Amino acid sequence: MSNSNFNNYLNPAPLHGQYTIADPGKRFLAYLLDFVLYFAVSAVAGIASVILGFLAVIPLIGWIFVILTVLVYIAAFAAAIWLQVRYWKNSTSFGKSIMKMKVVSKDAQADLSLGSMALREIIGKMVSGCICSLGYIWILIDPDKQGWHDKIVSSVVVVVE
DSSP, X not given: OOHHHHHTTEEOXXXXXXXXXXXXXXXXXXXXXXXXXXXXXXXXXXXXXXXXXXXXXXXXXXXXXXXXXXXHHHHHHHHHHHHHHHHXXXXXXHHHHHTTEEEEETTTOSBOOHHHHHIIIIIIHHHHHHTTTHHHXXXXXXXXXXXXXXXXXXXXXXXXX
């Protein structure tokens, strides 16, 4: 497939039809949805730990609440990991799935593997954000709407409506 299809925002089969490269605004909304979800998980863990922390001063049984606080954080961390892996296996994220987008390999036009998604989402997004978020801003000027995290694994984000 030629690069011009991507420049025209088309991503044809083998994804069973034609797909458009997602515009930066839609991608940003998906990012905000991801943020809201993980903020909510963190907030619940934080509130629970504050309540348990106050109860930890109770004589004789306070240590139980300390252990419960640690368990709450472990559960929240496990829930966040479970959610990530669940979506990454489908080459998407919580926000992207709601916005009907997914990440595909630019050359093969197939879903990314779990390993490639993890590389893109963990290392790639750290790289994109580390220099004044220039890697994210790059999406606005790149002809294929790729951020640095996309370029690292040669991926594009497409609309799958």
